[in-house]
Amino acid sequence: MGDLQWILQMKDTARAAQLARALGISPLLAQLMINRGIAHLDDARRFLACDLSSLADPFAMLDMDKAVDRIEKALHHGEPMVVYGDYDVDGQTAAAVLVSVLRELSADPSAVSFYIPNRMDEGYGLHREALQSLVGQAKLVITVDCGITSVEEARLARRWGLDLIITDHHQPGPEIPDAVAVLNPKRPGCPYPEKQLAGVGIAFRLAQALGQSRGRDFHEYLDLVALGTVADLVPLQGENRILAKRGLERMARTSRIGLQALMEVAGVGQELKASHLGFRLGPRLNAAGRLSDASLGVQLLLTDDPRVAQELAAQLDAENTTRQEIERRITVEACEAIVKHELHKESGIVIAGEGWHPGVIGIVASRLVEEFYRPTVVVSLAEGIGTGSARSIAGFDLHGGLVQCSHLLERFGGHTMAAGLTVREDMLPAFTEKFIGVCAASLSEDQLRPRLLVDAEVQLRDVTESLVADLALLEPTGFGNPPPLLQVEGSVVDMRCVGKQGTHLKFTLRGADDCERDAIAFGFAEQAGALQGYQESAMVAFVPTINDWRDQRSVQLQVKAVTAGPQGQDFVSRALASYPWQLGSEYHMSPFVKQALAADGPESTGLEANPPHTLDLRGTWNKVRAVEEHAGAQGSVLILVNTPAEAMEVCRQLRIEFPGRREKIGFVHELLAGESIAEIQDMPVEWLVSTGLGVPKGRSWESVWLWHPPLTEANWEAWREQAGRGGLVVLAFGSKDVRDVQLSLCKSLPDRRGLARIYAVLRDRSANGSLEERTALEYLGELGLERGLWFAAKVFAELGLWSVEQGRIAFLPAPAKKLDLYDAVLYNRGMNIRRQTSLYLRECLKRGFTDHGFTAEN
Incomplete structure (x- = not known):
């Protein structure tokens, strides 16, 4: 995804305090409710x-009385009825609710059947062929989650003697279909107060209208209502919130055989959240469609046979x-094409593919929006016709945008954030140009x-089980009522990749008061390098959760984003946060x-007259704490x-371990620019x-610590001279070092072998015989060879195989005769240094090592 705008929402402290006092809740929860527009x-x-009694009277919906009258007539006369649904979760659950209620009310349950169109053969909505097939089988057709734009199909139904009741929640077109009744709160002139009901919500309100005269509220169907509502991504506010919350409670103890089987294959227990419906149950029902x-899916939701339920659930899972x-x-495939043709540089994206499965292009569109953050249309082409699915971003009305392109489309429908369409292949270029222009x-x-959008900033010590319990009052969360997103500052420590494929990151976040919390960042493994740069001070956006693992219960931060924290604006803080984790190979030399x-x-200056004293701490198990103990405050x-x-x-490690003295810990080395070294000299570094x-x-310096063993005698001489005459040198390295x-x-x-691999890898990956050094480092990093690039470049340049200029490696024409690495002076020196250093390092661990001109201390 592109450059993220990290926005901390404004606090309304006075109003939050007032709400908190009146409701007996925490000021933080009150603030989060205000952030969601709940200020009164x-x-x-x-x-x-979330009281069910707060739902509006279903008869407040335009045409509800007409719909109830016609259904009552059909029930009284035993007329055959067909519930015609959409193929998504909303349509399936709406069909299951209405079929179940009508069968319960009918003297002849077999008179009530359902019809779900095939996505591939028929596509979305009412179809003339399907309606024609119902002539003679039904007197009354009731749509759920579709039909609001089926003007021509409604005319045909009337001509063929089919009475039609339309229940739909999608955006109406300029003409309302001519039907017995059209239930849609979005219709102009409809007084029903909740305009954002899902299709299953409208079907449920129709069922409740039928139940009013019978003293039935049909609350037993709220589990299905919640599933369709959450899965269809309608805003979880107002009546949707009530239906979802009470439906989740029902689902936790559901006696519905089909739902029990679906929950079992999805690995969902009784502690249900809205996310389980949207990401576990919903996708399995959608898979069939x-x-x-x-x-x-409808059969599964209707069955009362455990064996059938298990078989259907297993099939949906597969x-x-x-x-x-x-x-x-x-x-x-779509991502590669978008990047190749630079489609993501436009304000909108239209991408098409021959033979792409039309059943999954909606999900693909959602993935592409996540990746490129553009209104996106994905089109599956087959025999000159394109079936498209579109997804939007905040601030762009997708349905309204498609209205402006309607003259180029065969058909379309949907709402603000999602839509479906059909376009002829020969019209696709014109549609693409028009759609991008509208965007x-x-x-x-x-x-x-x-x-x-971050709700609030908190202190790490305040992220407790009590806080999680408090924020649970916001449930169910989802579209329109997002999970509470908080931010906290801390140091990233103990980071590691987890998961079957190693795609997630797990780490500990440490606060300034040494308070620690576990954190999990799903899908963040590729950002591990960037997070290393934030180790000292990170700002983490997270949702607080409870992690139950092997009977251990603890608070866990579910990370959504990480950036550099504001702590410290000195050179060292900027450098540690901004330096790429993949440093050039010279940094490792x-x-x-x-x-x-x-x-x-x-040259040695000689300190024999007054040599430094030494403190031998070789092999100490915790060098970091040893510095604090021996150096003092x-x-x-x-x-x-x-x-x-x-x-x-x-x-970085020291600044994380000792946050209280962070600004007094710095670094310097020979690769820094002169102005950076000058800035270090002006800092109060201790x-x-x-x-x-x-x-x-x-x-x-009061003490000079040899964190690592010296590599050569010259290295030893230079380091001991840093202690000055009569100073203290601490040997802190050990056998592991x-x-x-x-x-x-x-x-x-x-x-020889390593250099040959470096040469071969880069030769095979180079384009036109050259590549950038940074790119070369990335390729070599995949094989753990990146540290050898500096030496390889010097050796190959000496042999006339490479030239390196302005950060670019160029392969030179191969010489006529075969080259020998031993012809390179630098290679011979390097191998000699490896041998000599290996011998010298062994001496570093021996007891007599401190006798080289030092005054030893026990």
Whole structure:
């Protein structure tokens, strides 16, 4: 997704306090309700109560009396009735509710049947062929979740002697179909107060209207109503919120055999949330409508046979797995085409593919909106006809946009955020141009940037089980009533990839008072490098949850976004946050190894007259805490490491461990620009991490810590001189450090085999014989070879195989005779350094190592 607009919503402290006092809730919950437009006391009470008695009288809906009268007539005379539904979850649940109620009220339940059109063969809505097939079988056809734009089909139904009742929640067209009754709160002149009901919500209100004279409220069907309402992404506000909340309660104890079987295959227990309906149950019902026969879903919801229910649920579960595979493949194809043709640079996207399965293109459109944040139309082409599904973004009325393109379409329907359409293939270019133009005229640049609306900022110590319980009063959450999104500042520690495919990140967030909370970031594995840059200070947007795992219950932050925190604006903070985690290979090279490669070592100034004292802490298990213990609160400390990358990483580690003195911990190394080194010199740094080069001149240190073992005698001499005459040198490295340094050196100075792999990989990946160094690092990073690029570039340049200019590697024509690596002076020096350093590192761990001109201390 594009550049994220991170927006912290304004606080209304006074009004939140007033609501909190009146309702006996926390000020935070009150503020979150205000953020959702619930600012008045009566509205807030209704929001929290979710009382079914607050539903409007169903007869307030235009034509409800006509619909009830006609159905009562059919029931009285035993007329055959057909419920004609849509193939999505909303249509299936609406059909199941109305069929069940009509069968219950009918003297002859067999007189009530249902018809669900096939997505592939018939498509969305009422169809003349389907209506014609019902002539002679039914006297009354009742649509659910479709029909509001079927003007011609309604005329045909009347001509063929079919009475038609339309119940639909989609946007009406300019002409209302001529039917016995048309139930749609969005109709002009309809006084029903709730305009955003789902199709199943309207079907349920029709059922309740039928039940009024019988003393029946039909609340036992609220489980189906909740499922269709949540799955159809209508706003969970007003009456939808009431229906969803009370329906979820019903579903947790449902006796409906089909729902029980569906919940079992979906792995859903009795602690239900709206997300379970939208992401577990809904997709399995939708899978039938997308790939095969949506009537299977209705059969499942109607059956009272456990064996049939189990078989149908298993079939839907298998089809959902197939749907996921097809969806994934088409999404990859669409993304590649969009990027290749730069379609994402327009204000809207229209992408078409021959043979794309029309049953999954709606989900693919949603995925593309998530990725590119543009109103998106995905079209499946077959035999000159395109079946399209569209999804929108905030601020763009999709249905209104398609109205402006209607002269180029065969048919279309939908609402503000989602729509379906049919377009001839020869009209597709004109439609694409028109649709993109409509999007461009309607959307500003800011509207094309995704927004992250954060409800409130909290302290990490306040994220508790009590807070989670408090915010649960906002449930059910979803579209129109989003889960509470909070933000908190802290340090990212103990980060690791988790999940079957390693696609998720799990880490600990540590606050300034050392308070810690677990965090999980689903799908964030590719952002692990960026999060490393935020380790010192991260701002995390999250939803607070409870994690129950192996009988352990704890608060967990479900991470939605992470960015650099505001803590610290000095050079070190900026550098640690902005440096790419994938540093250049030179950052992993010791300056003393580079000097040895150049045969140009530093001269010793000699300290034999008054040598430094040493404190031998080799092998200490916690160097970080040892610094705090021995240096004290005010001591000035120089910490020496082998490479620039390690200087940055150790600095980051110390700043995370000691947030209270964060601004007094810095780093410096030889690859920094001069102005950066100057800025370090002006900072009040007490603990400085360095390779030994770039250290401010004239600065004295109470102790110099050898975090890593020196690599060469010259390295040793230079580091001990940093202690000055009579200073203190602390040996803090151990056997693990020695092993890590040896491994790092082998990666930085690759041998013949390593150099051959680097050459082959980059040659195969280069375009026209060249590539950017940054790109080369990414390719080599996939194989763990990136640290060797600096050395490889020097060796291959000496042999005339490469040239490196302005950050670009160019492959030179191969020489006539075969080259030998041993002809390269630099390669021979590198291999010699590896051997000598390996021997020297062994000495670093021996007891007598401190006798080289030092005064040892126990």
